[in-house]
Amino acid sequence: MxxxxxxxxxxxxxxxxxxxxxxxxxxxxxxxxxxxxxxxxxAVGSATGEKLISTSDCLTCHQVNSKIVGPSYVDVANKYPATDENIAMLAGKIIQGGSGNWGEIPMAPHPAISTEDATEMVKYILSLKTN
Ligand code: HEC
Incomplete structure (x- = not known):
């Protein structure tokens, strides 16, 4: 001792x-x-967005680096350039849900998330771009 x-x-x-x-x-x-x-x-990146994602249900279906139910956030970031249009479109997708961009499994809608919060989440996701 x-x-x-x-x-x-x-x-x-x-x-x-x-x-x-x-x-x-x-x-x-x-x-x-x-x-x-x-x-x-x-350019992009949002600590608020990262926090919002970790306190919502996103991580049940999404991981940063590997595909589980939904695409990995890195794959999402590599697919969409961080333009205002893409950020707005993906924020809408978080709120309304949707399918067909990554496969047949639908993205769950999140009507309780505000456009502002969804935008922060998308900014964080798109900041993970690796290519
Ligand atoms: C029930 C599982 C599930 C949950 C919970 C979930 N997602 Fe998804 N998400 C998916 C699936 C499946 C897709 C692929 C949809 C498609 O093919 O268009 C997806 C796609 C996405 C996309 C890409 C959309 C596109 O059009 O390319 C983003 C961004 C995203 N999710 C963010 C989030 C965020 C942020 C949360 C938490 C608020 C969340 N997801 C919660 C399953 C989920």
Whole structure:
């Protein structure tokens, strides 16, 4: 038991030293970091959308990387460019449901989701594009 405490003690000392060092380097690179992050978030992407999806029933039928009942979000993102028309069309699809774009299984309608929330969800989904 004493040994474990000693090991933990050493680890936390090393960890503290390490993070102190990286703090100073982080300061110098922080300007380039924000510059890099800005265009990515400006294009698409929505933390609100990600949260809304995780609190709705979407994940029962959709996963980010693999097809289950519905297409994976990455496949959806790769199929539709993030244009205003596509975002509006897919948001409508979330609310009204539909079928035929990915197979015969219909997408469940979500009449309780607002257009605003559905739009955030689509922005998040389309930000997962890999091609
Ligand atoms: C009961 C299963 C199910 C649930 C729940 C579900 N989906 Fe789907 N979803 C599908 C299926 C099946 C398709 C494919 C429909 C098709 O072929 O047009 C689909 C398609 C989609 C598409 C692509 C539509 C298109 O026209 O290409 C989006 C975007 C989507 N779902 C988002 C969501 C979101 C966001 C939620 C949660 C609010 C959700 N889905 C919940 C089954 C589901």
């Amino acid at each position: 004493k040994k474990i405490i000693a090991i933990l003690g050493i680890c936390s000392v090393i960890f503290a030293c390490g993070s102190e060092k990286s703090e100073s380097t982080e300061e110098t690179s922080s300007t380039t970091k924000t510059e890099e992050a800005a265009p990515a978030t400006a």
